Amino acid sequence: MPHLEQINCSGQRGITKEQLAIFCDGTFIDKNENLLISGATGCGKSYLACAIGRQACMLGYRTIYFSMNRFIEALSSARLDGSYIKLLNQIAKTPLLIFDDFGLQPLTHDMRITLLQILEDRYANGSTILTSQLPVNKFYEYINDPTLADAICDRLTANAHKITLTGESLRKRKKD
Secondary structure, eight states: OOOGGGOOOBTTTTBOHHHHHHTTSSHHHHTTOEEEEEESTTSSHHHHHHHHHHHHHHTTOOEEEEEHHHHHHHHHHHHHHTOHHHHHHHHHHOSEEEEEEETSSOOOHHHHHHHHHHHHHHTTTOEEEEEESSOGGGHHHHHOOHHHHHHHHHHHHTTEEEEEEOSSOHHHHHHO
Protein backbone atom coordinates (compact mmCIF):
# COMPACT_ATOMS: atom_id res chain seq x y z
CA MET A 1 0.00 0.00 0.00
CA PRO A 2 1.64 3.28 -1.06
CA HIS A 3 2.20 5.90 1.64
CA LEU A 4 3.33 9.50 1.21
CA GLU A 5 5.74 9.08 4.13
CA GLN A 6 7.66 6.51 2.10
CA ILE A 7 8.33 8.83 -0.84
CA ASN A 8 12.05 9.54 -1.15
CA CYS A 9 12.17 13.32 -1.55
CA SER A 10 15.34 15.03 -2.75
CA GLY A 11 16.38 17.54 -5.36
CA GLN A 12 18.31 14.91 -7.32
CA ARG A 13 15.22 12.64 -7.29
CA GLY A 14 13.06 15.38 -8.80
CA ILE A 15 10.64 15.99 -5.92
CA THR A 16 11.19 17.91 -2.71
CA LYS A 17 9.34 17.60 0.60
CA GLU A 18 7.87 21.05 -0.08
CA GLN A 19 6.47 19.93 -3.42
CA LEU A 20 5.05 16.77 -1.90
CA ALA A 21 3.42 18.79 0.88
CA ILE A 22 1.34 20.62 -1.75
CA PHE A 23 -0.43 17.34 -2.49
CA CYS A 24 -0.90 16.12 1.10
CA ASP A 25 -3.83 18.29 2.18
CA GLY A 26 -6.05 18.04 -0.91
CA THR A 27 -5.83 21.72 -1.76
CA PHE A 28 -4.81 20.94 -5.33
CA ILE A 29 -8.03 18.93 -5.65
CA ASP A 30 -10.10 21.78 -4.23
CA LYS A 31 -8.47 24.07 -6.81
CA ASN A 32 -9.09 21.54 -9.64
CA GLU A 33 -5.38 21.42 -10.46
CA ASN A 34 -3.75 18.57 -12.33
CA LEU A 35 -0.50 16.76 -11.61
CA LEU A 36 1.66 15.45 -14.45
CA ILE A 37 4.34 13.01 -13.28
CA SER A 38 6.95 11.88 -15.79
CA GLY A 39 10.12 9.86 -15.59
CA ALA A 40 11.81 6.64 -16.60
CA THR A 41 10.44 3.16 -15.98
CA GLY A 42 10.59 2.18 -12.33
CA CYS A 43 11.41 5.62 -10.92
CA GLY A 44 8.28 5.70 -8.73
CA LYS A 45 5.70 7.56 -10.83
CA SER A 46 2.89 5.11 -10.17
CA TYR A 47 3.81 4.79 -6.51
CA LEU A 48 3.73 8.57 -6.08
CA ALA A 49 0.39 8.88 -7.91
CA CYS A 50 -1.15 6.07 -5.84
CA ALA A 51 0.20 7.49 -2.57
CA ILE A 52 -1.36 10.87 -3.38
CA GLY A 53 -4.58 9.10 -4.40
CA ARG A 54 -4.62 7.13 -1.15
CA GLN A 55 -4.09 10.32 0.82
CA ALA A 56 -6.95 11.98 -1.11
CA CYS A 57 -9.23 9.07 -0.18
CA MET A 58 -8.23 9.40 3.46
CA LEU A 59 -9.20 13.08 3.25
CA GLY A 60 -12.61 12.09 1.89
CA TYR A 61 -12.11 12.77 -1.84
CA ARG A 62 -13.54 10.14 -4.17
CA THR A 63 -10.79 8.88 -6.45
CA ILE A 64 -10.73 6.69 -9.55
CA TYR A 65 -7.54 4.96 -10.73
CA PHE A 66 -6.99 3.55 -14.22
CA SER A 67 -3.90 2.21 -15.87
CA MET A 68 -4.27 3.51 -19.43
CA ASN A 69 -4.33 -0.04 -20.81
CA ARG A 70 -7.19 -1.01 -18.49
CA PHE A 71 -8.93 2.30 -19.19
CA ILE A 72 -8.94 1.61 -22.92
CA GLU A 73 -10.35 -1.87 -22.20
CA ALA A 74 -13.02 -0.41 -19.87
CA LEU A 75 -14.11 2.08 -22.53
CA SER A 76 -14.38 -0.66 -25.16
CA SER A 77 -16.40 -2.80 -22.80
CA ALA A 78 -18.65 0.13 -21.80
CA ARG A 79 -19.36 0.88 -25.46
CA LEU A 80 -20.41 -2.74 -26.00
CA ASP A 81 -22.63 -3.08 -22.94
CA GLY A 82 -24.25 0.36 -23.19
CA SER A 83 -22.68 1.86 -20.06
CA TYR A 84 -20.33 4.26 -21.90
CA ILE A 85 -22.18 7.48 -20.97
CA LYS A 86 -22.59 6.26 -17.38
CA LEU A 87 -18.81 5.66 -17.15
CA LEU A 88 -18.02 9.11 -18.59
CA ASN A 89 -20.45 10.74 -16.13
CA GLN A 90 -18.92 8.85 -13.21
CA ILE A 91 -15.44 9.99 -14.23
CA ALA A 92 -16.63 13.59 -14.70
CA LYS A 93 -18.10 13.71 -11.17
CA THR A 94 -15.11 12.17 -9.37
CA PRO A 95 -12.89 14.75 -7.67
CA LEU A 96 -9.61 12.93 -8.44
CA LEU A 97 -8.87 10.83 -11.52
CA ILE A 98 -5.57 8.99 -11.89
CA PHE A 99 -4.38 7.86 -15.33
CA ASP A 100 -1.27 5.71 -14.97
CA ASP A 101 1.17 4.93 -17.81
CA PHE A 102 -0.08 7.42 -20.41
CA GLY A 103 1.71 6.90 -23.71
CA LEU A 104 2.43 3.18 -23.67
CA GLN A 105 0.19 2.31 -26.59
CA PRO A 106 -1.07 4.33 -29.56
CA LEU A 107 -4.39 6.12 -29.17
CA THR A 108 -7.13 5.48 -31.70
CA HIS A 109 -9.12 8.42 -33.01
CA ASP A 110 -12.09 7.41 -30.81
CA MET A 111 -9.83 7.23 -27.76
CA ARG A 112 -8.44 10.72 -28.48
CA ILE A 113 -11.99 12.09 -28.75
CA THR A 114 -13.00 10.35 -25.50
CA LEU A 115 -9.90 11.62 -23.70
CA LEU A 116 -10.69 15.15 -24.84
CA GLN A 117 -14.30 14.79 -23.67
CA ILE A 118 -13.18 13.56 -20.25
CA LEU A 119 -10.66 16.38 -19.85
CA GLU A 120 -13.21 18.93 -21.06
CA ASP A 121 -15.78 17.67 -18.54
CA ARG A 122 -13.19 17.77 -15.76
CA TYR A 123 -11.61 21.13 -16.61
CA ALA A 124 -12.20 23.41 -13.60
CA ASN A 125 -14.37 20.62 -12.09
CA GLY A 126 -11.86 17.98 -11.02
CA SER A 127 -8.21 17.08 -10.73
CA THR A 128 -6.33 14.57 -12.83
CA ILE A 129 -3.03 12.91 -12.03
CA LEU A 130 -1.34 11.51 -15.10
CA THR A 131 1.86 9.47 -15.08
CA SER A 132 3.96 8.89 -18.16
CA GLN A 133 7.38 7.80 -19.30
CA LEU A 134 7.01 10.54 -21.90
CA PRO A 135 8.09 14.03 -20.96
CA VAL A 136 5.17 16.47 -21.06
CA ASN A 137 6.64 18.17 -24.15
CA LYS A 138 6.24 14.84 -26.04
CA PHE A 139 2.49 14.45 -25.33
CA TYR A 140 1.58 16.44 -28.43
CA GLU A 141 3.64 14.16 -30.66
CA TYR A 142 2.26 11.03 -28.96
CA ILE A 143 -1.38 12.12 -29.44
CA ASN A 144 -0.55 12.42 -33.14
CA ASP A 145 -3.42 14.64 -34.25
CA PRO A 146 -2.62 18.38 -34.24
CA THR A 147 -6.11 19.66 -33.48
CA LEU A 148 -6.91 17.12 -30.78
CA ALA A 149 -3.40 17.30 -29.33
CA ASP A 150 -3.75 21.07 -28.91
CA ALA A 151 -7.06 20.67 -27.12
CA ILE A 152 -6.00 17.72 -24.93
CA CYS A 153 -2.65 19.23 -23.95
CA ASP A 154 -4.23 22.61 -23.23
CA ARG A 155 -6.72 21.08 -20.79
CA LEU A 156 -4.10 18.87 -19.16
CA THR A 157 -1.37 21.45 -18.72
CA ALA A 158 -3.23 24.75 -18.18
CA ASN A 159 -3.59 24.24 -14.43
CA ALA A 160 -0.99 21.55 -13.84
CA HIS A 161 1.88 20.90 -11.50
CA LYS A 162 4.68 19.04 -13.28
CA ILE A 163 7.08 16.66 -11.60
CA THR A 164 9.87 14.85 -13.44
CA LEU A 165 11.23 12.00 -11.33
CA THR A 166 14.82 10.97 -11.94
CA GLY A 167 17.11 8.18 -10.87
CA GLU A 168 17.46 4.48 -11.44
CA SER A 169 14.60 2.02 -11.34
CA LEU A 170 13.49 1.45 -7.78
CA ARG A 171 12.68 -2.12 -8.78
CA LYS A 172 16.36 -2.77 -9.49
CA ARG A 173 17.32 -1.54 -6.03
CA LYS A 174 14.80 -3.89 -4.38
CA LYS A 175 16.58 -6.88 -5.93
CA ASP A 176 19.97 -5.90 -4.50
